[in-house]
Amino acid sequence: MEVKVFASIKEKIGSDTIDLFVGDSITAGELKSHIFVDYPELDGEVFQVAKNEAFVKDDEVLTSEDTIALIPPVSGG
Amino acid sequence: MKMFEVVNDELDINKYHQMTVNEHQGAVCTFTGHVREWTKGTRTVHLEYEAYIPMAEKMLAQIGDEIEARWPGVITAIGHRIGKLEISDIAVVIVTSSPHRTDSYRANEYAVERLKEIVPIWKKEIWEDGEQWIGDSRKYHPSVEEK
Numbered sequence: 001m002e003v004k005v006f007a008s009i010k011e012k013i014g015s016d017t018i019d020l021f022v023g024d025s026i027t028a029g030e031l032k033s034h035i036f037v038d039y040p041e042l043d044g045e046v047f048q049v050a051k052n053e054a055f056v057k058d059d060e061v062l063t064s065e066d067t068i069a070l071i072p073p074v075s076g077g
Numbered sequence: 078m079k080m081f082e083v084v085n086d087e088l089d090i091n092k093y094h095q096m097t098v099n100e101h102q103g104a105v106c107t108f109t110g111h112v113r114e115w116t117k118g119t120r121t122v123h124l125e126y127e128a129y130i131p132m133a134e135k136m137l138a139q140i141g142d143e144i145e146a147r148w149p150g151v152i153t154a155i156g157h158r159i160g161k162l163e164i165s166d167i168a169v170v171i172v173t174s175s176p177h178r179t180d181s182y183r184a185n186e187y188a189v190e191r192l193k194e195i196v197p198i199w200k201k202e203i204w205e206d207g208e209q210w211i212g213d214s215r216k217y218h219p220s221v222e223e224k
Contacts, residue, residue, distance in 0.1 A: 076198030
């Protein structure tokens with residue numbers, strides 16, 4: 001599952017996407033746990049999960065067909 | 078013409094202004110947010126903005142919908158610039174128009190507050206001796222509506 005990352009997370013990873021080896025579907029909450037295991041350097045980072053360009057809650061099911069992104073706290077304006 | 082957009086180049090204030098004017102509107106309120114050199118004694122050299130563009134434009138449009146629900150008759154247009162911005166450059170333009178002035182003022186302030194809560198755009202401050210991505214110190218606002 002490919003996950004888009006931005007800003008501070010992108011800089012820490014050194015890439016604008018991360019690949020997670022998970023099954024065909026996973027909840028947003030499980031995704032968060034996986035990320036911290038696979039990318040321990042993100043420990044302490046705060047983010048929300050977006051599915052198909054909308055914020056979702058932890059119980060939302062994500063599949064490899066969806067566009068998934070990690071959204072750190074925003075600072076536009 | 079897009080009423081809610083993220084752009085890489087200089088913002089054209091008049092373009093957004095004109096999009097909100099029609100024969101029903103008697104008041105137009107235009108807010109521009111600029112790059113500030115001094116923040117609590119720290120000098121910023123320049124800023125870099127990054128966006129998740131398709132989601133950011135959807136969220137800006139959502140703010141327009143929220144405004145329409147709260148203040149029927151208000152027309153909103155918002156442009157946000159990303160990339161490298163110098164001191165005093167315009168980072169955001171928010172235009173709200175309404176039949177009478179009060180709604181345009183209120184809707185305009187609402188728009189900028191919501192923009193700072195829900196629109197995936199990030200600012201990096203570059204100082205003389207370092208740089209940092211800026212997160213909202215309030216973290217996420219409880220009113221962020223997750224589906």
